Amino acid sequence: MTTLLKYILKIVQNSLLILSAFCCFEVSAHGDLLKRIHIATEQIKAHPDSANLYFQRAKLYYQHNELNNSLKDLKNSKKLGFKSIEYDFLIAKNHFKLNHLSASKRHIKKILKSQPENVKAFKLLGQIHLKKGDFKKSAESFEYVILYSDRVFPVNYIETSEAWYALKTEKGIESAKSILLKGIAVFNDNIVLYNKLISIYEEVGDFSSAIKYQNIILNLSNRKEQGYLKLANLQILEKSYTEARNSLELAKIYYSNLPNRIKTTNYMKSFLDELELKLNEIKFINDKIK
16 A cells, blocks of 8 residues: 555545544534433423423423424413513524514513613624614614623624625615724724725725725734735725735735745645736736736
8 A cells, every 4th residue: 555545544534533523522412402301301291380391491492493392382481480581582582593583573672671781682683683684773783782792792893884784875884884993993903803894895996995904904914925915906906006016026025935834735825826816917907008
């Protein structure tokens, strides 16, 4: 058996081991849930008047994606006198997954009536409005998540921005940009938020603003070869071909300074291919202009 063949077989064996471990984990988690559902069922048989037991099994059914069974148990727990915010929220989540959006919204509104700053309720309400195509109400709900959360994350600003942008109106686009800038201020120049902002400017054809923020990303980044390639692409869209060529040359310099172990990866080979393609594209454009 050749060395190459042995190497290939080793890779295949390792891949099979990883796949087997993943499958075992999935089966184990599935089996654990079924076991817990069975235990809860036995407890309900022993204590059929326990509203809490029905509620606990409803949560297990939801986790197992048995949504109708979860709703049945919630109905039984309510008959037995169970009431709580968690109860209404679980009903709302079940209905949302079943695409019963009006029913889901009704229970969320009930929660917000008693807890007007409930972050989880506003989060789900935003998702409901998004599914219904009511992007303005979705964005407003997501803004309440940001307002009332003890701790916010970049994703909160991104999902709010996406809802505003989905309006495809001037106000919606401006609101989408504005909320991202607020997030950037909160998270001290978060590159993910900058990239989202750049994508909006690019989509609306404001390449000058996109270039402005791409330059900020370059100042924040340790690795710059990808950033200069992105900058060049924006400059090409703006028809600033001299600046684009300069950016591509800088991208090439930063690439050449990388360790060989990085330069020889497939990802970086693709990067270099795109870089050369863009240089040829600019050369062709300049020759045509001449």
